[in-house]
Amino acid sequence: MQTSMQTRERWDAESCYRAVRSRDRRFDGMFYTAVRTTGIYCRPSCPARTPAFANVTFHPSPAAAQAAGFRACKRCLPDATPGSPDWDIAATAAGRAMRLIADGVVDREGVDGLARRVGYTSRHLSRLLVAELGAGPLALARAKRAQTARVLIETTDLSYADIAFAAGFSSVRQFNETVREVYAGSPTDLRGRRGGRSTTGTVTMRLAVRTPFAGRALLAFLAYHLVPGVEVAGPGWYARTLDLPHGPGTVRLDIDDALEPGETAFVTATFALHDLRDTAAAVERARRLVDADCDPLAVGAHFDDDPVVGPLVTATPGLRVPGQVDGDEVAVRTVIGQQVSVVGACTVAGRMVAAHGRAVDSDIPGLTHLFPDAATLAGVDPETLPMPRARGRALVGLAGALAEGRVALDRGPDRDTVRDALLALPGIGPWTADYVAMRALGHPDVFLPTDLGVRNALRGLGHDPVAVVADTDAWRPWRSYALMHLWNTLMPAVAPAPTTGPNEEN
Structure with missing residues (x-):
C-alpha cells in the first residue's frame, strides 16, 4: 500500500x-x-x-x-466510477482541490489559481495532493480531461477537435497522445467500441452514482423548490439553466430510482452549452446537484439501529442531499427563504429572476433566464426587492460579499472559515450559514436544530423534538442525511409547504 x-x-x-x-x-x-x-x-x-x-x-x-x-x-472503465465520498467527509485541502479540479479550475486558471482558491501556495498544495492522492494537480487535471474525452468520444458525434477542446486539452495533438497513453487506443478505437450517438449540438452523458439511489425522492425535492424561469421539471426529469465560465447552458437530468445495493447506476444528463469548453464544469455541477459521490451503504449502515432515522432509511434507502450548480445562487435563495414557505420563497425568487436575471435561449420550455449573479444583485436597491426591508438589506449585503470575494462558495476554502465569514454578515444567522454549508459546500454533517420542518417531522413521527435535537452526536458524520430523511417525511404533494428556517434578520 x-x-x-x-x-x-x-x-x-x-x-x-x-x-x-x-x-x-x-x-x-x-x-x-x-x-x-x-x-x-x-x-x-x-x-x-x-x-x-x-x-x-x-x-x-x-x-x-x-x-x-x-x-x-x-x-x-475505472475512471468512470463515482468519486470518493471521503472528499466531502473530511473536507481536507486535497479533497477541496479535487472538487475544483473536476470543475476545470486548473484548465482555466492554472495551478496557481487552484492554490489561491484553496488557500495554499502552489508548491505546498502540490505536496499535499501527492501525499494524499498520489499525483499532483497537473496529473489529476490530465486524468479528468482524459475521462471527459472518453465519454464524449463514446457518446457523441462531436468531431475529435471539438472533443479535445471540450475536455480541456490545449491541442488536438495533446488530446491524441493522452488518449493513447491512458486507454492504449486511439480516439477512433474508442469510438468504434461503443454505439450510441447524440444529436450534434448537445452533449449527453451518464453520471455514475452508487446504489441504492432514491432518485424519485431527489427529483421530488428539486421539483418542490423550482424557481420559475431557471428550473422546470416533469415526470422523471428535471432541467435548469447553467451560468458557466464561458457562457450559458442548460442541463436536463433524467432521474429514477436504482435500489439494488452495491451496483453502479446512472443519471442521464443532456447538456446544451454555449461553449464546449464548459463541458467539464457542467458535468461536475450536475454531479454535485445529485450528490453523485455519496456512499449510501455507509450512510444506511450508520443508522441501522437508530430509533429515529433507522426506519426512515429503511423506507427510503439511498436518499441524497441535493447539492447545487452554483454556490452563490444557493446562498441568495436561502436568504430569500428566511421565515417564509418554500412556495413563497420560490415565487419571490422567480420575480427577482425576471427582474434581474439574464435572458437565455433554450429549447426546453420554461427555461428563460439565468439566476442573477452576485455582482448584479449587489447593485440592486434593497428597497425595491419583493421582501421585508431587513431581509432585502441582508441579501444585497451577502451579494456584495460574494461579488468581492469576501465569501467564496466554490468549495475551495475551509468550511469553518466560510461559515465564520457568513455569520459576520448582517442578517445571516446560524440556520442560514449551516444550510448553505450543506447545500453549497457539500457538508455531510449539518443539522438544523431550530428548523421548524425538523420539529414538525419529529412530532409527526411520534418523537419529542426537544429531546431528539438536543443530542444528535450519534448521527455524525452523516447528520445532513438524517436531516434530509426527516424533511422527506414532509414531502407528499398534499402536504403544506414547511417553513425553511427561523427569523434571522439581525
Whole structure:
C-alpha cells in the first residue's frame, strides 16, 4: 500500500485485496488496483480474473495509477466510477482541490489559481495532493480531461477537435497522445467500441452514482423548490439553466430510482452549452446537484439501529442531499427563504429572476433566464426587492460579499472559515450559514436544530423534538442525511409547504 493510501487510515493492502477478491462494488472510486503483469489498473469490482496479491499495487486516484505507468482497464472503465465520498467527509485541502479540479479550475486558471482558491501556495498544495492522492494537480487535471474525452468520444458525434477542446486539452495533438497513453487506443478505437450517438449540438452523458439511489425522492425535492424561469421539471426529469465560465447552458437530468445495493447506476444528463469548453464544469455541477459521490451503504449502515432515522432509511434507502450548480445562487435563495414557505420563497425568487436575471435561449420550455449573479444583485436597491426591508438589506449585503470575494462558495476554502465569514454578515444567522454549508459546500454533517420542518417531522413521527435535537452526536458524520430523511417525511404533494428556517434578520 502506498503512503498516500496509508494517510486515510481506513484501508491497508490486505483489506484492499479482500475487496478486490470479493469484487465489492462499494469500494469503486475509493481506491484503484494496478496489476504489474498487465500494466493496467481497475476498479475493485472488475470482473476479470483476480490477480495474485504479489502482482498488485493500490492507488488512491486514477491519476496516481496513470502516473505510475498503468493504463485504464477497457473492461471495467475505472475512471468512470463515482468519486470518493471521503472528499466531502473530511473536507481536507486535497479533497477541496479535487472538487475544483473536476470543475476545470486548473484548465482555466492554472495551478496557481487552484492554490489561491484553496488557500495554499502552489508548491505546498502540490505536496499535499501527492501525499494524499498520489499525483499532483497537473496529473489529476490530465486524468479528468482524459475521462471527459472518453465519454464524449463514446457518446457523441462531436468531431475529435471539438472533443479535445471540450475536455480541456490545449491541442488536438495533446488530446491524441493522452488518449493513447491512458486507454492504449486511439480516439477512433474508442469510438468504434461503443454505439450510441447524440444529436450534434448537445452533449449527453451518464453520471455514475452508487446504489441504492432514491432518485424519485431527489427529483421530488428539486421539483418542490423550482424557481420559475431557471428550473422546470416533469415526470422523471428535471432541467435548469447553467451560468458557466464561458457562457450559458442548460442541463436536463433524467432521474429514477436504482435500489439494488452495491451496483453502479446512472443519471442521464443532456447538456446544451454555449461553449464546449464548459463541458467539464457542467458535468461536475450536475454531479454535485445529485450528490453523485455519496456512499449510501455507509450512510444506511450508520443508522441501522437508530430509533429515529433507522426506519426512515429503511423506507427510503439511498436518499441524497441535493447539492447545487452554483454556490452563490444557493446562498441568495436561502436568504430569500428566511421565515417564509418554500412556495413563497420560490415565487419571490422567480420575480427577482425576471427582474434581474439574464435572458437565455433554450429549447426546453420554461427555461428563460439565468439566476442573477452576485455582482448584479449587489447593485440592486434593497428597497425595491419583493421582501421585508431587513431581509432585502441582508441579501444585497451577502451579494456584495460574494461579488468581492469576501465569501467564496466554490468549495475551495475551509468550511469553518466560510461559515465564520457568513455569520459576520448582517442578517445571516446560524440556520442560514449551516444550510448553505450543506447545500453549497457539500457538508455531510449539518443539522438544523431550530428548523421548524425538523420539529414538525419529529412530532409527526411520534418523537419529542426537544429531546431528539438536543443530542444528535450519534448521527455524525452523516447528520445532513438524517436531516434530509426527516424533511422527506414532509414531502407528499398534499402536504403544506414547511417553513425553511427561523427569523434571522439581525
